[in-house]
Amino acid sequence: xxxxxxxxxxxxxxxxxxxxxxxxxxxxxxxxxxxxxxxxxxxxxxxxxxxxxxxxxxxxxxxxxxxxxxxxxxxxxxxxxxxxxxxxxxxxxxxxxxxxxxxxxxxxxxxxxxxxxxxxxxxxxxxxxxxxxxxxxxxxxxxxxxxxxxxxxxxxxxxxxxxxxxxxxxxxxxxxxxxxxxxxxxxxx
Numbered sequence: 001x002x003x004x005x006x007x008x009x010x011x012x013x014x015x016x017x018x019x020x021x022x023x024x025x026x027x028x029x030x031x032x033x034x035x036x037x038x039x040x041x042x043x044x045x046x047x048x049x050x051x052x053x054x055x056x057x058x059x060x061x062x063x064x065x066x067x068x069x070x071x072x073x074x075x076x077x078x079x080x081x082x083x084x085x086x087x088x089x090x091x092x093x094x095x096x097x098x099x100x101x102x103x104x105x106x107x108x109x110x111x112x113x114x115x116x117x118x119x120x121x122x123x124x125x126x127x128x129x130x131x132x133x134x135x136x137x138x139x140x141x142x143x144x145x146x147x148x149x150x151x152x153x154x155x156x157x158x159x160x161x162x163x164x165x166x167x168x169x170x171x172x173x174x175x176x177x178x179x180x181x182x183x184x185x186x187x188x189x
Contacts, residue, residue: 021175023183031180035187064181071178074171095153102146105139 023031045052111132 017172017175021172021179023176023180027180028183031184032187035184038188063185064178067174067178067181071171071174074167074174093153094156095150098146098150098153102143102150105142105146109136109139 042056045056047053
């Protein structure tokens with residue numbers, strides 16, 4: 001899929017993911033050989049041999065269980081991570097809050113909002129130029145704190161993005177394994 005800012009259709013996403021995780025032809029050939037071997041072993045098994053029968057039944061009953069458990073664990077981890085990101089997004093998150101604070105500080109420093117030509121008694125008591133620069137000096141430390149906050153937010157977003165990419169790849173690999181197990185089970189059936 002090429003880069004685009006358009007939101008893709010859910011069906012298109014499902015189709016693309018299924019294409020990426022479905023077993024390749026060489027994997028299908030290996031699965032076919034494994035299925036034939038397994039079926040041949042089951043068919044030639046002595047029904048009266050309890051231990052062998054028990055092993056095969058246990059293997060069939062637990063088939064895919066490990067992959068499903070791992071998938072469920074990954075899903076719950078991703079749900080937590082995505083839930084945290086969603087909640088942070090609704091609250092504005094550290095970056096959004098920092099940007100709003102920075103915007104507010106910059107608006108407060110807008111010199112077009114100050115009347116520098118004030119004259120009379122108030123102009124002598126409250127020098128608008130001195131007041132503006134005092135406000136500017138106070139805002140300088142506030143802006144520095146906001147920039148530090150934005151840097152922390154940037155680091156957090158990078159870490160979250162990296163974590164999500166790693167988890168996405170792990171889920172894709174696990175889904176590929178599950179698809180192979182489904183294919184093997186279907187071929188054996």
